[in-house]
Amino acid sequence: MTSASAKVDFKREIGAYRARPGRFEIVDVPDMQYLMIDGHGDPNTGGAFAEATAALYPLAYKLKFASKRTLGRDYVVMPLEGLWWADDMDTFTAARDKSRWDWTLMIMVPDWIDQQMVEGSGVRLATLSEGRCVQTLHVGSYDDEAEVLARMHDGFIPDNGLRMTGKHHEIYLSDARKVAPEKLRTILRQPVAAASE
Template sequence: MADKIDVTKTLDSYRAKRGEFRILDLPPRQYLMIDGHGDPNTSPAYAEALEALYPVAYTLKFASKRTLERDYVVPPLEGLWTADDLDAFTTARDKSQWDWTMMLLVPDWIGADLVDAAVAQVAAKKAPVRLAEIRLQTLDEGCCVQTLHVGSFDDEGPVLDRMHHEFIPSEGLRMTGTHHEIYLSDPRRTAPEKLRTILRQPVTRD
């Protein structure tokens, strides 16, 4: 069997540096997705979303290893975040306004049939409350700007403000699509000041 694949080491989309805004073009990629609304720190829907995502992701990983002989590390959690007022992200940080889609990348060699089988296998045991809401969907972001934020999630505001209002306009770009975060650290095991999060914004040229 080939070595276990870790997409954070093989895909360019997981490369980012603190203090550097980088422009990159991303190909379409498929994810396990589930939607919700509200403060992720207090919303039961957020916890229930993760309780549904991870069992499917790990069941899928083991199925790939067993049936396709291709093993991989389950990728880091990612999130798409939206709000009617973008200041809810950069200044006010009013998390009660946030809509979100939590996601886990699915390797491109895995098809919908294997995902359906993984969901059915999880359901046959003890189905998470929101299992039926999980979907496999392709995300096509195209041109993006991203950077690495090191620190608490609540300290992202100034970095996003510079990205949105300084770097993106200075490059002749305009924001489009949805704010995207990639959580390289496990907040259960990492001090807030050491959390590593990729911040990504899809853009287009005027």
């Protein structure tokens, strides 16, 4: 049991934040609360993506310090995450046309962070319910994800009697500003349901 004064690291406590390279695993992801900003377009060329990142991190740290100071509950700020989707999901595995992508950038926060604490920030606080998912750890450049996603979407998922349901989800365990592209560690996650459902 974690004491109220201990710093909680949810990456260690929540199994869905662990994945292994070269292996697809089926996991049950609990409902979690996130700071979220929505956007559209190529993350490498569009200013909106950089602006969203610049807005999320300061707020995440502000909430962490407020939680420690006023609630006596400290925790490790979680990594940046992204939901990605498009009208044609082949843009992720074949064409890789990033200009057609929609996205939600987000950072998980504990359930004791409430709406009042984020008012006026321009960031929304919402719960994401993913449930059953398939995920793996990708080590390498973001641009090298297509082959892994193709094997996940077109191989592992249908081969296990599943179908894709929610949005493609990425968890950025590495800071792309500080880590070489070939060493980036990213959890790739896809919500699924039984193909018969």
